[in-house]
Each structure stands twice: as C-alpha cells, then as structure tokens.
Amino acid sequence: MTALPQERRVVTAIPGPKSQELQARRTAAVAAGVGSVLPVFTTRAGGGIIEDVDGNRLIDFGSGIAVTSVGASAEAVVRRASAQLADFTHSCFMVTPYEGYVEVCEQLAELTPGDHAKKSALFNSGAEAVENAVKIARAYTKRQAVVVFDHGYHGRTNLTMALTAKNMPYKNGFGPFAPEIYRVPVAYGYRWPSGPENAGAEASAQAIDMISKQIGAENVAAVIIEPVLGEGGFIEPAKGFLPAIAQFAKDNGIVFVADEIQSGFCRTGQWFASEDEGIVPDLITTAKGIAGGLPLSAVTGRAEIMDAAHAGGLGGTYGGNPVACAAALGAIETMKELDLNARAKRIEEVMKTRLAAVQEKYDIVGDVRGRGAMIAIELVKSGTKDPNPEVTAALAKACHSVGLLVLTCGTYGNVLRFLPPLVIGEDLLNEGLDLLEQAFAGV
Template identity: 60%
Template sequence: MPGASRPVGGPDLEQVRRIVTEIPGPRSRELLARQRTLVPAGVGATLPVFVEAAGGGVLVDADGNSLIDFGSGIAVTTVGNSAPRVAERAAAQLRRFTHTCFLVNPYESYLDVCEKLNDLAPVPGEKRTVLVNSGAEAVENAVKIARAATGRPGIVVFDHAFHGRTLLTMSLTAKNKPYKQGFGPFVPEVHRAPMAYPYRWPTGPDNCAEDAAEALADLLDRQVGAENVAAVLVEPIQGEGGFVVPAPGFLPQVAAICRARGILLIVDEIQAGIARTGRMFACEHEGIRPDLITTAKGLAGGLPLGAVTGRAELMDAVPAGGLGGTFSGSPVACEAALGVFEEIEAHGLMERALEIGDTMLERLGELSDAQPAIGEVRGRGAMVAVELVELFGDRIPDANLAARVARRCHAEGLLVLTAGSYGNVLRFLPPLSISDALLEEGLTILAEALAKETASAL
C-alpha cells in the first residue's frame, strides 16, 4: 500500500521464486486500473505486475510475488538490477550535483565514459564518442553523422530490423504493427534489403549469406545508386525482429560491400551490446569493424544513456552545436555507466554471458528435439530465443502459441518476452547476475509451459 515499507532490491534480495497471489495480484491490478486513468493506452506492459524491488535474477512485485527475470528490462539491467557499483556511483553523483547540461558546463564523467567506449569499440583508428539519452536517439545521431560526413542522403536497412519509435527510427524499422501503423508519412531516402535469416531463407540456410549479400549489392548498385547512400545500418543480432543471428559470413560481406563503394557501415548494438553476447559488442564475434557503432540499453544499468562511437574524422564532420541535447550524457547516468564497466570487469560478466548461453542453448536444444513446435533455437551468449511454429505446418509462424506460452510462464512466476516480425518468438535476456539455480528453474518452467500448451492444441 502507499507509504508501506518496500523490500530492498539489488544483489541482497532473496534469490527465490515465490508465488503468494495470482499474477497479477490484487495490488498490481489496483495499480493497473489507476494506470488506465493516467497513462495513454499506447503504453502497454508485457506483464502488468508493479515492481517493488529487483536484483540478482528476480523481480518482487507489489503483492510480494518474486518472479524469475528472463527480460532484464529488455537487455537494460544486464549487470543486474541495482548492481552495487552502479547504485553507489549514481547515488554519490546525486549528492554532488544532478545536472548542469554538458553543453553549458561539462563534467569529467562524460569524458570518462567516452574514453571507455573509444577504448572498447571495434571501430578502426582514432575515435570519438557522443552521449545521448536513448537507443533511438543514438541511431538518429549516427544517421546525422553519416549524412554530414558523406554528403549523401540514403540509408539502407534490413528486413526484420528494429531501430526505434521516433519518426526517423520508425522509418528505419521494418515491422508495421505496432510500431508504425497510423504514424506516417515516414522519412524519405530509406531503403530496405533482405536480412540473411537462415531459418526463413527461401533457398535454405546454406545459400543465405551469399544470396542476401548479392541482393544488398544489387539494391545499392541498380536500384538506389551507391553514390547516393551514406550508410548501411545493421543489427549484428536483430532484437525485436526475433533475435535473428545473420547467416555466418553475411556481416563480413556487408562490410566488404560498403568498403568497396565508399559507404559507411553503422552497427546498431543497442540490444546486443555491452557484454550481452559474451563479447563487449556482438559484431566482434565475426570480426566486424564498423565506421560507427551505437549503444544504449545495457550501457548505464537502468539509467537513460545512449552513445554513438565512430571514426574521428566522421564524428568531427558535424559542426559545433549539431550534436547533443539538454539531458544528453546526464552526470548521474555517466557515473552509472562507469559502474557497469566496473561490474563487467570485476565479475567476469562476459564469461558469465557465455556460460548462461551454453546452459540455455543446451537445455533448449534438448527441448527442441522433443518438441516439434520449436522451429529453431538461436542466439549468442545470454541473448537466446526459440521460434515457435504450427505443429502441422511447414514453418508457419505460431504467434498464438508464443502468446499462450508466455502467459503460462508469467502465471508460474517466470518473466519472458515475445518478439519477431511474426510475433512467434520467445526471447530470453536474463541478467548476467542470475544464479544457475534460477536459470535452470526458469528453463524448467518454460519447458512445462510449452508442453502444456502444445498438448492442449493436439
């Protein structure tokens, strides 16, 4: 109730699944009713339980239920909710000062974050970083920088891509509903190429990388004109599109196609970056060295912060005043980001992401062998998904099954997210602070939910 004492979050929170009411419980339902009178219907919630505390691998709601977290706030609390170094640094900064606007009076923590990203990003040569507020804003600024540096208007993106909900990033995003429907007209000079999506490539996964690369080259040379294209923008693992891992060799071919035509390569690491896949950046798995790279989500452990890191000569092409914003690079968020990097190093979280991934892929692979509704298991590190298909169809997406399995998991105290262009993908983004016991318990709940929902469909 309002004013009642709330549980303490962070790593000291008891790491157990505990169901004491139906989910959502009475207090969450009360708050949801209040939300409907205050917040527009366009702001939805995957699981409308109101959170009182979180940490490690659990979320505790307003009714005292403790849920296993396989979502991390959509890859935001990668290092764990209220991780000690994040919370301590942010709290100390709040006591010093909350804001000056870096464009008015700068502060050192902004420089520290930029220096760290410049050191880590696989961008060749001398680098610069600009800090912003969100992933969409990072993508917007990367496009601005690419256009300013090349003098060209065109941006090429891929099918199944998601890059944000602002006007420009909606234009870059592939999926219509719920992201674009009714919000047009959209930004011009955006062109779309097929993604090398092995499971759904028409001629099979063996031909996927080569065919998709040829399609990209044809789009650039014949349809758009490479001389009109500032940049190709690609996610190394597509997020909202369904955790699509491009066919091996496709991303290196994209990079080579760009280099041969003087086109910049922008890699969107907003969901896949910051240790999530077992490398600091997912593009490192295939040795990609982009011209510009965008980060956000996991960058500041829950505080709003995004970034564009790129080759110095490109970043410096924008004149003074062309980049930045009132809240961009908040001093509190900057300190939180420095805490994130400390947590990753102190706890070996990139190695932990690989361990989590190995466990998930092994368990889900075994489940797939026994469960014909699983069309594919895919992912890297702690970024894993299963694509669900109709039991008696030929890879026909089954969004209804995905929704039912997600609801059953939620009722049992496991938070999972859906995704995919067809709405038929269950995606898993556990915090890297999750225990092995909770991870295994969550996978067992998932297996049981899938078994019950497919049995009811027979």
C-alpha cells in the same frame, strides 16, 4: 550483488490484488498507447529476481529488454550514481561540461571494436543514438540515402520508425515517414528459401545488387544493421553476410553503422556482437545495457567521421546526464570485475542444451538460436515453418502465471526471447527453464 533473496516466490495470482489496484489507477492516468508485457508492479529488483507489490518474486528472463545486464540494483551502479546525485544532478554538458561524460567516451573508445582513433557523443535513448548516427553519416559523406534491412528495429521516433521494418505496433497510423530510407534483404537463415548454408552469400548478393541498381552506391550515406537483430526475432545473419555488407560499404565510401543497442555490452558473450565475425564498424550505436538502467546512449566511431558534424550540431539538454554517466561507469566496472562475457557464454551453454532438448520433444519449436544471453526459440505450426504466434502468446502467459518473466518478439510475433541478467544465478536459470518446459507440457 543484491539484498533481494534470489528465489522465486508466488504468493498470489499474477498479477495479484495490489497490482490489479495499481493497474486500475494506471488505466485512468497513463495513455493507452503505452503497453506492458505483464502488469505486475515492481517494488524491488536485483540479480535474477523482480519483486512485485504483492510480494511475489519472479525469475527475470527479460532484463527490462536487455537493459539490466548487471542486475537492476548493481552495487557499483548504485554507489557511483548515488555519489553523483549528491554532488549535482545536471549542468548540461553543452553549458558547463564534467569529467564523467569524458570518461564514458574514453571507455567506449577502449571497448568498441577496432584500434583506430575514436570519439563519441552521448544521448538519452537508443533511437536518439541511431538518429544522430544518420546525421553524422550524412554530414561526413554529403549523401542522403540510408539503407536498412528486413526485420530490423531501430526505434520509435519519426526517423527511426522509417528505419524499422515492422508496421504493427511501431509504425501503424504514425506516418508520413522520413524519406530516403531503403530496405534490403537480410540473411535470415531459418527462413532462407535455399537453406541457411546459402543465406549469407545469396542475401548479401541480393542486398548489394538492390543497393547498386535501385539507389546507387554513390548516393548512400550509411547502411545500418543490428549484428544480431533484436525485435525482428533474435536473427543472427548467416555467416558471411555481415562481412560482405561491411566490405561493400568500405569499397563505396558508405558509413557502416552497427546498431548494438540490444546486442552490446557483454550480452552476446563479447563486448559487442560485431566482434563475432571481426566486423569493425565505422559507427556503433549503444544504449540499453550501457548504464545499468539509467537513460544513456552513445554514438562511437572513427574520429574523422564523428568530427564531421559542425560544432553545436550534436547534443541535447540531457544527453550524457552526469548521473547516467556515473551509472555507466559503474556498469562497465561490474562487467569487467565479474567477467560478464564469460557469464553470458555460460548462460548460452546452459540454455541451448536445455532448449535443444525441448526442440527434440516438440515439433512446434522450429529454431533455437542466438548467442550469449540473447537466446530465442521460434515457434511454428506442427510439421511446417508457418509462424505460430498463438502458441507463443500462450507459452508466455503460462510462464508469467508461475512467476517466470519472458518476452516475445519477431516480425511474425512467434519468437520467445530470453534476456536474463548476466548476473543471474545458475539455479534460478535452471528453475526458469524447468518452468518453461512445464509451460510446453501444458500448452
């Protein structure tokens, strides 16, 4: 898969002296509002390893936030994107189109849930895809209201900040936000007052009641939900919740939008997380894992809904860039060839077994959850369910110092999330989990 040796190596402090020099340059030149989880500067990456400027090799449990699922230098992605670079970098699909864009849309029609006629439009980022899903839903329904859910994350543009639940760091000080956005409860099993077994039925009833009473179902253009909530803490809505919301949308002429930007493309052990409960979204938004690290996103959905926007109403200069489309075709080729859905399921099996043992040993682990290679642990204060962001940060720091890259998330900042590349070797996966266990022992 990659020429980069697939072994952890720590030769300096992390970050090392060269990374620290670059960090000083970065501080002088890059806006302070752009953060970094770990200021080690990458020179090479592939498989399950990131190599930095100091020669350290870190085990990658982040995949650039679920982007490099096929690895950060997958052969088919590099081959196809390189060939396209040599032919032409850009023509703008809205000026003179090209086959790669069409081919990506054909693949999306084939891979996304449902056997109805589908069409797609391509963009650059997840937030752009979500914005365009809203535009399309409004054009189709001739309605304005949009319903989103507690703990949801949908992006950093003005409209998607309004859709996103968490204030800090995403929204604070950046308003005013777009109107006609309404937020309702989600079935967060671990924190549902009457327990996870009741969360699906109770939360869906509450959400539907709020939509009906406070907005009026006939005013709602779209409901938008992540089938596994990413930034909010890798929350899997309790069973029954998604089908109930999808059915309510169908009964009321509301466009049901699945935001699969983080959960799509084999990440949860299925092509799309919606498949777990047989959900067939009207529209599905994708990005992150779609193109092996090149900027590309898509809205895919029922042909009659996708065609509701007038000609010229959708698009953008770089949307569906030819090099990014070539990379996406390489990523999809890799996913099929290596059966990355099966790999994701195996990663889940290994991780959940190991993490269950950690939970058994440490009562600060409140919950182990997730599917495929989208796994998280929620950390709490001993003997309670009170969020413990302090220990979460300390654990992440301890992992980073020994060469394991992990990310945090969660509305309360108390979730360690694991997003290893789907091509990671099992030896590296287990070594990473050893390091995590050592971090627990130390913290």
